[in-house]
Amino acid sequence: xxxxxxxxxxxxxxxxxxxxxxxxxxxxxxxxxxxxxxxxxxxxxxxxxxxxxxxxxxxxxxxxxxxxxxxxxxxxxxxxxxxxxxxxxxxxxxxxxxxxxxxxxxxxxxxxxxxxxxxxxxxxxxxxxxxxxxxxxxxxxxxxxxxxxxxxxxxxxxxxxxxxxxxxxxxxxxxxxxxxxxxxxxxxxxxxxxxxxxxxxxxxxxxxxxxxxxxxxxxxxxxxxxxxxxxxxxxxxxxxxxxxxxxxxxxxxxxxxxxxxxxxxxxxxxxxxxxxxxxxxxxxxxxxxxxxxxxxxxxxxxxxxxxxxxxxxxxxxxxxxxxxxxxxxxxxxxxxxxxxxxxxxxxxxxxxxxxxxxxxxxxxxxxxxxxxxxxxxxxxxxxxxxxxxxxxxxxxxxxxxxxxxxxxxxxxxxxxxxxxxxxxxxxxxxxxxxxxxxxxxxxxxxxxxxxxxxxxxxxxxxxxxxxxxxxxxxxxxxxxxxxxxxxxxxxxxxxxxxxxxxxxxxxxxxxxxxxxxxxxxxxxxxxxxxxxxxxxxxxxxxxxxxxxxxxxxxxxxxxxxxxxxxxxxxxxxxxxxxxxxxxxxxxxxxxxxxxxxxxxxxxxxxxxxxxxxxxxxxxxxxxxxxxxxxxxxxxxxxxxxxxxxxxxxxxxxxxxxxxxxxxxxxxxxxxxxxxxxxxxxxxxxxxxxxxxxxxxxxxxxxxxxxxxxxxxxxxxxxxxxxxxxxxxxxxxxxxxxxxxxxxxxxxxxxxxxxxxxxxxxxxxxxxxxxxxxxxxxxxxxxxxxxxxxxxxxxxxxxxxxxxxxxxxxxxxxxxx
Numbered sequence: 001x002x003x004x005x006x007x008x009x010x011x012x013x014x015x016x017x018x019x020x021x022x023x024x025x026x027x028x029x030x031x032x033x034x035x036x037x038x039x040x041x042x043x044x045x046x047x048x049x050x051x052x053x054x055x056x057x058x059x060x061x062x063x064x065x066x067x068x069x070x071x072x073x074x075x076x077x078x079x080x081x082x083x084x085x086x087x088x089x090x091x092x093x094x095x096x097x098x099x100x101x102x103x104x105x106x107x108x109x110x111x112x113x114x115x116x117x118x119x120x121x122x123x124x125x126x127x128x129x130x131x132x133x134x135x136x137x138x139x140x141x142x143x144x145x146x147x148x149x150x151x152x153x154x155x156x157x158x159x160x161x162x163x164x165x166x167x168x169x170x171x172x173x174x175x176x177x178x179x180x181x182x183x184x185x186x187x188x189x190x191x192x193x194x195x196x197x198x199x200x201x202x203x204x205x206x207x208x209x210x211x212x213x214x215x216x217x218x219x220x221x222x223x224x225x226x227x228x229x230x231x232x233x234x235x236x237x238x239x240x241x242x243x244x245x246x247x248x249x250x251x252x253x254x255x256x257x258x259x260x261x262x263x264x265x266x267x268x269x270x271x272x273x274x275x276x277x278x279x280x281x282x283x284x285x286x287x288x289x290x291x292x293x294x295x296x297x298x299x300x301x302x303x304x305x306x307x308x309x310x311x312x313x314x315x316x317x318x319x320x321x322x323x324x325x326x327x328x329x330x331x332x333x334x335x336x337x338x339x340x341x342x343x344x345x346x347x348x349x350x351x352x353x354x355x356x357x358x359x360x361x362x363x364x365x366x367x368x369x370x371x372x373x374x375x376x377x378x379x380x381x382x383x384x385x386x387x388x389x390x391x392x393x394x395x396x397x398x399x400x401x402x403x404x405x406x407x408x409x410x411x412x413x414x415x416x417x418x419x420x421x422x423x424x425x426x427x428x429x430x431x432x433x434x435x436x437x438x439x440x441x442x443x444x445x446x447x448x449x450x451x452x453x454x455x456x457x458x459x460x461x462x463x464x465x466x467x468x469x470x471x472x473x474x475x476x477x478x479x480x481x482x483x484x485x486x487x488x489x490x491x492x493x494x495x496x497x498x499x500x501x502x503x504x505x506x507x508x509x510x511x512x513x514x515x516x517x518x519x520x521x522x523x524x525x526x527x528x529x530x531x532x533x534x535x536x537x538x539x540x541x542x543x544x545x546x547x548x549x550x551x552x553x554x555x556x557x558x559x560x561x562x563x564x565x566x567x568x569x570x571x572x573x574x575x576x577x578x579x580x581x582x583x584x585x586x587x588x589x590x591x592x593x594x595x596x597x598x599x600x601x602x603x604x605x606x607x608x609x610x611x612x613x614x615x616x617x618x619x620x621x622x623x624x625x626x627x628x629x630x631x632x633x634x635x636x637x638x639x640x641x642x643x644x645x646x647x648x649x650x651x652x653x654x655x656x657x658x659x660x661x662x663x664x665x666x667x668x669x670x671x672x673x674x675x676x677x678x679x680x681x682x683x684x685x686x687x688x689x690x691x692x693x694x695x696x697x698x699x700x701x702x703x704x705x706x707x708x709x710x711x712x713x714x715x716x717x718x719x720x721x722x723x724x725x726x727x728x729x730x731x732x733x734x735x736x737x738x739x740x741x742x743x744x745x746x747x748x749x750x751x752x753x754x755x756x757x758x759x760x761x762x763x764x765x766x767x768x769x770x771x772x773x774x775x776x777x778x779x780x781x782x783x784x785x786x787x788x789x790x791x792x793x794x795x796x797x798x799x800x801x802x803x804x805x806x807x808x809x810x811x812x813x814x815x816x
Contacts, residue, residue, distance in 0.1 A: 010095065016383055019384050024039050026104070031060055070101060083382075089670060142460070162187075163184065177204065193240070208244070209438050224335075225346055227346065241351060242351075244424060245324045324353060329426070354424075357735075359730045361427075366401075377389040425438055439458055452632065588635035
């Protein structure tokens with residue numbers, strides 16, 4: 001790329017970061033803000049100073065907020081720009097001339113949220129220096145879907161493992177948001193796939209993403225089914241899911257499928273070709289010590305679900321597995337709300353060869369709000385050297401969300417890697433929470449994905465190819481509301497830490513007011529601050545409305561969410577807890593997050609594989625993987641130990657998170673470990689000292705604390721666990737064809753009891769179905785075909801859907 005031309009240049013500008021001022025010159029190019037210090041006026045007379053001039057570059061598209069604070073000349077306070085970047089850098093620039101500040105503000109705004117087209121981003125104008133190592137590496141060649149499936153043992157030329165590669169989506173007509181290369185069970189024809197597609201949102205059918213090399217168990221993924229309040233079914237979908245759960249077993253045991261939707265075999269243990277990694281096996285990893293929460297989760301999933309052949313009386317096992325799972329990543333109430341608009345979750349009466357678990361992972365709106373609270377806690381990092389607001393950090397529940405995602409992924413990894421089970425994962429559309437769970441569980445299961453190249457393949461496969469909407473979730477085209485003018489500054493006041501600095505989103509405030517008014521009228525003046533789960537259920541329904549082609553060129557605030565950021569944060573937790581098991585280091589994750597937003601490379605542009613193919617990004621842009629591979633030493637973990645030995649502690653194939661040790665990824669927030677984790681580390685140290693003292697004095701729960709030491713223990717501060725306590729779990733329910741269980745008690749709560757009068761649907765939904773006819777829900781809500789390739793709706797339909805969801809929310813609340 002040619003040297004950037006300065007469009008605007010401002011001399012003697014003061015930069016503030018962490019409360020420390022630095023005098024320099026500010027230059028604006030088409031794509032970057034460049035700050036040079038010391039200023040040229042100071043460096044020119046002194047050759048030594050000129051030699052030591054430094055430059056700091058900021059890409060325009062990592063700006064997440066820009067506030068102009070104009071001040072009158074009579075105030076004596078310089079006009080300023082306060083910038084917050086997506087990599088959590090906070091900088092203020094003070095200008096001596098108010099006109100310069102306004103000029104810079106308008107120029108930056110024009111180069112971010114007013115571009116109008118994706119192909120005006122930096123990626124289409126960037127190329128590395130011609131003589132650099134990066135220019136010689138084509139990162140686009142690193143991932144090949146067929147090669148990755150071939151590595152897993154699936155190809156047209158290799159032995160049949162029960163799976164085949166289908167070309168049904170080679171032109172993206174079958175499912176526009178799915179990859180061109182799909183792996184499906186060998187015994188399922190393309191014709192069956194076409195019928196099954198009608199039962200899944202956006203035709204995102206159950207398809208393979210991973211087959212375990214040790215026990216041949218699989219992870220498949222999909223979108224939610226079209227169940228609706230009438231509890232609809234699809235024979236083809238049931239057949240496909242059953243085949244996914246039995247494909248590998250059919251190959252290993254040489255049995256033909258019977259009945260049509262599952263492989264039913266006499267009760268027997270896994271094939272001898274499998275390595276038994278169950279917790280009580282001699283082949284089990286040496287560090288497989290489960291917490292109370294993990295043990296409870298496994299016991300709940302393993303609860304008997306016994307069925308017998310009516311003719312032979314033999315016990316039936318589907319796919320030679322007892323604990324095959326359909327994993328719905330959503331809170332159960334969100335899934336029920338989706339049924340009101342014709343979607344929802346599987347009716348387990350038709351999937352008797354599996355159990356379904358609900359994970360309490362919140363949707364994109366809750367996660368966005370959580371990160372916003374974290375930002376509020378650190379937002380004064382430009383003008384203040386003080387630590388973040390720890391109360392706001394705690395209220396954000398960010399660590400709780402990260403721990404929940406890790407917990408859900410560990411459940412899947414344990415079922416696949418230890419319990420020899422298969423798992424089908426979905427959320428709503430299968431491109432946010434589903435991608436998180438699929439990728440993290442594979443990271444725990446397979447050492448290959450913990451190498452640099454393997455992690456790149458994992459991101460390409462489960463995020464980019466399977467259609468995570470990077471452009472919409474990342475807000476690449478920016479938004480007008482991210483640029484604000486603080487009119488209060490005209491009074492001449494200076495901004496101080498903790499004050500409102502004009503960052504409030506006026507549009508969002510208006511929308512919030514409208515939402516409160518709407519809720520008041522639709523839900524009969526229900527109290528403000530309703531239960532968060534129910535509000536999340538409404539958001540889930542709203543989220544079902546996808547952007548149309550025109551909207552995908554712009555940023556919609558409700559679509560922006562830190563989903564991929566959370567995946568990288570969860571990966572950081574695993575890296576931190578298992579520091580010698582990853583080839584890459586923490587800086588690799590941090591720079592990857594930066595380049596998701598920088599728009600310097602084409603890798604993360606657009607929303608799915610089809611759009612990137614149609615935009616011809618491979619020829620028009622560079623891949624970010626070339627950047628990383630050309631700088632491998634910078635991103636390599638010096639402590640990495642590649643040897644795998646399940647009988648040696650620290651070298652096992654499988655790794656699992658320690659939920660009690662989840663910590664803030666302080667580096668990504670540009671803070672020290674003590675600033676972000678000081679209290680958590682102190683609490684953990686206190687807990688360790690108490691545990692050590694109790695062990696040394698013979699303390700046990702049955703005998704109690706010895707009287708002579710009771711005073712000492714009682715005076716110790718009560719440690720606050722950083723993430724999940726032993727009683728907390730992301731698992732909120734288990735459903736089978738006959739029962740529904742919850743982690744709190746292995747009995748069916750009233751809201752989940754089966755209702756015979758409603759065909760086996762939960763009682764709450766049965767009552768809801770009886771009442772739904774009296775609600776003003778428009779015909780289009782149920783009649784619209786959600787599997788449309790555009791899947792876009794007009795604003796009036798959006799409002800109608802919200803009204804329907806609000807009514808459903810009120811009904812659910814009244815029956816709780």
